[in-house]
Amino acid sequence: MSTPTSKQQIASVSFLVPNYDEGIDYFVNTLGFTLTSDVVLGGNKRWVTVHPPNNSEGCGLVLAVPSNEEQKAAVGKQAGGRVWLILQTDNFWEDYERLKSKGIEFTEEPRREVYGDVVKVGI
Numbered sequence: 001m002s003t004p005t006s007k008q009q010i011a012s013v014s015f016l017v018p019n020y021d022e023g024i025d026y027f028v029n030t031l032g033f034t035l036t037s038d039v040v041l042g043g044n045k046r047w048v049t050v051h052p053p054n055n056s057e058g059c060g061l062v063l064a065v066p067s068n069e070e071q072k073a074a075v076g077k078q079a080g081g082r083v084w085l086i087l088q089t090d091n092f093w094e095d096y097e098r099l100k101s102k103g104i105e106f107t108e109e110p111r112r113e114v115y116g117d118v119v120k121v122g123i
Contacts, residue, residue, distance in 0.1 A: 012049060013085075017077045023063040030102050038062060045071045052087060065100050084122065092117040 017023030020038075022120055026031040033050040040046055045064075051060040066072040087097045096110060096119060110119040 006120045010059050012060045012062045014064045016066055016071060016078055017073055019065055020063060022047050023065075024048060024050070027061070027063070030104065031099065033102075 017021070017026075024035060024038070028035050028048040032053045033042075034053065034056050035048075036051050036056050037047055037049045039048075046065075048063040049060045050063065051058065066075060096117075099121070100106070105122050107120045107122045110117055114116075
C-alpha cells in the first residue's frame with residue numbers, strides 16, 4: 001500500500017454531550033470556545049461545532065448527543081480514564097486563572113514538565 005501524497009489533517013473530533021445547548025453553554029460560556037456552526041439537521045439532530053478561542057480554522061469539536069444507551073453511558077468517559085484532549089495555549093497562567101474563575105474543576109495542581117506547564121481538567 002502506498003503512502004498518501006495529499007496533505008491531511010484532523011478537522012474535528014466528536015465529543016459526546018448530554019444535550020446540544022448544555023454542550024454549547026459549557027464550551028462557549030465557560031471554556032471560551034467559539035461556536036462555529038449550529039445547523040438543524042432534522043430528527044432532533046444538529047451539526048454543532050466549537051473551536052478553541054482565536055483558532056476557528058484548526059481542529060474543532062463536533063458536539064454530539066448520544067443516540068443510544070451505550071453512547072449515553074460514555075458521556076464524560078470518552079477517553080476511558082486517559083487524557084483525552086490537549087489544549088495548547090500561548091499564555092498558560094492567564095488561561096488557568098480565567099478557567100479557575102469560571103469554576104472549572106482541575107484534577108491536579110499545575111506542574112512544570114519538560115514540554116511546558118500542565119494541568120488536567122475534569123470534564
